[in-house]
Amino acid sequence: MTDSSKPGNAAGLPKTTEAGVSRRDFLNEITFAALGIAAGGSAIVTYGYLEPNVLFEPPTKFRAGAPDLYPVNTVTYLPEQQVYIVRTREGFYAVSAVCTHLGCITQWKPEAEQIACPCHGSKFRADGRKIEGPAPRPLPHFSIGLTPDGELQVDKLETINPNQVLRT
């Protein structure tokens, strides 16, 4: 519409700066820059809004009762926590029941002495080692300890080396 090289308005002001930027271009640029910043800011706060700060999910640290509840050489499934409490002659360990493939809940098959996943057929030993199937990793071991009053306590946020056993 206006030629930036032409003389400016009635007051005689130039329509371009010395660097050759016209007033129109300058206003366009700062407008779009401001809109861009506003859009980016909105995206960031919206992302923050959609990310919940408080989760009403089952606690990850739980008590599993007295050690005497678990006979030697048994695998006990705790359905609330989705954890196996395994007791061997050496002691206790806690194995995740969530398949490392796609998150289905596995089942302990006492007759085969295997942990099996119903979704895609992964199989594990009682200590979580993988036997077969699409699962990429063994089942993790969770931190297990005793409370001051002598109950088992498992923390699902802390995974430990599978060699670590809670001796009794």
Place this chain on the structure above:
Amino acid sequence: MAASFQQALTHLRSTRVWKSIFRRGPALTNRTRSVAVFGNLFLHFLPAKVREKSLRVRATYYLGSISFLLFAMLTITGILLMFYYHPATPQAYRDMKDLRFVVSNGVFLRNLHRLAAQLMVLAVFAHMFHVFYRGGYKPPHEFNWVIGVVLLLVTLFLSYTGYLLPWDQLAFWAITVGTNIISAMPVLGKYVRFQLLGGTIVGENALLRFYVLHCVVLPLVAIVFVAVHFWRVQKDGGLTVREPDGPQKD
């Protein structure tokens, strides 16, 4: 009888109300017929004229229209289902059961929605195959092909988000597995899964999020893209027409 009906119609068209809605006269000539299409919000993105060839009925001809009609049907049945459904645990499962066994004609509506959804995925895929093997992705239709691919993805996401809503075992494990697949995506996977579920497990937040995506966000996206899709069919020169034995025209 016919004469009095014609008379009544003529009278209706001369009323002020009619003239305020339809500002042109009767569509009696080609020009006024075209003007009628151009001047109507709902028709203006359809072609004012179609070639006779593109109307030839074939086995694969109506796939796009079928997809659209299924979408319309899903919108109507979906809105009706929303009157009885609470997206909360464990109420969602009970509402689904109520729709099947308690609500009058509820089982009919629910099954209509469910089967139409499955058919729509099939119809959209069939439409896509048809367009692909017809060479409908070639210039000048490339952009509309991309719009179509987006619509395929929207259809799949609609199908996936709707799958959680009955809140039964099938739904729960399907979404558990599906969102774990998402978390396998490099770098972003875990964040996307967390945002999608609104947490770390498939729970109350996940159900509500999938509900909002299924009932509001994705249908709006679909409507916008469908409008562009139809508009571009016309702007790109109508439906792709191929001679029965010969190279593609246009």
